[in-house]
Amino acid sequence: MKTYLFDIGNVLLAFDFTPALTSLLGPDSKPNAFLDIIERKDAFESGQVEVDDYVQWASKLLDFHGTVEEFKHAWRHIFTPILGTWELAEKLKADGHRLILYSNTNAIHAIHCLETYSVFEHFDHAVFSHEIGAIKPHPEFFLRSFEKFNIDPALSYYIDDLPENIEAGRSHGLNSHLYSADRHHELLEWVTTH
Structure with missing residues (x-):
C-alpha cells in the first residue's frame, strides 16, 4: 500500500478568486483590496486569523455591507x-x-x-x-x-x-x-x- x-x-x-471578490465589491472599496486580501490569505490559511475576523477585515477593504454568511457564500464558490x-x-x-x-x-x-x-x-x-x-x-x-x-x-x-x-x-x-x-x-x- x-x-x-x-x-x-x-x-x-x-479556483479563481476574482469573480467571488468582484461580487462583493462596494462603491468605496480600497484600491488594492484584492491584493491585500490575497496577501493575508497565508495567515488565514495557517490558522493565525479566525474566520469572523478575516471576513470582517476583508469586508471593510471591499466595502461589503452584507452578512457574514453572504461573504462566505461568495468566498466558497471559486x-x-x-x-x-x-x-x-x-x-x-x-x-x-x-x-x-x-x-x-x-x-x-x-x-x-x-x-x-x-x-x-x-x-x-x-x-x-x-x-x-x-x-x-x-x-x-x-x-x-x-x-x-x-x-x-x-x-x-x-x-x-x-x-x-x-x-x-x-x-x-x-x-x-x-x-x-x-x-x-x-x-x-x-x-x-x-
Whole structure:
C-alpha cells in the first residue's frame, strides 16, 4: 500500500478568486483590496486569523455591507472540478492505496469542499494548513503531518501544482510530482512508473 498526498487547489479543483471578490465589491472599496486580501490569505490559511475576523477585515477593504454568511457564500464558490485527477483518486483508492488531502486551505473552504465534492469521499485523511498550524512550503507543515498521520516519505507520493511546494516535498523525502492540468498525461505516467 502506498500513500498518495493530493493538493486541492489546481490539482483536484481549479479556483479563481476574482469573480467571488468582484461580487462583493462596494462603491468605496480600497484600491488594492484584492491584493491585500490575497496577501493575508497565508495567515488565514495557517490558522493565525479566525474566520469572523478575516471576513470582517476583508469586508471593510471591499466595502461589503452584507452578512457574514453572504461573504462566505461568495468566498466558497471559486472552484471547478478537475475530473482527470478525480478519476485517478478513485482508481488509486479502489486499488487499495491510502489517500490524504494535503492542502493549504482555510476553515471556510475546507468544510465546503468536504461537503460538496464527491471526490473527497475517497480520502482517508486530510492535512489542512489551518488545522495543522502551518502552510506549505514551510517545514512544519510536512513534519507535523508526517507525525500526525504516520506518513513514511519513502512510501508516499505527493502531487502539487506549485514548484516551491514540490521542492519542499522532495527536501523532506517525498516522491513528488509537479502537476498541471494541461499535462495530465504526465501525472498518469508518473503514477504508473513509480
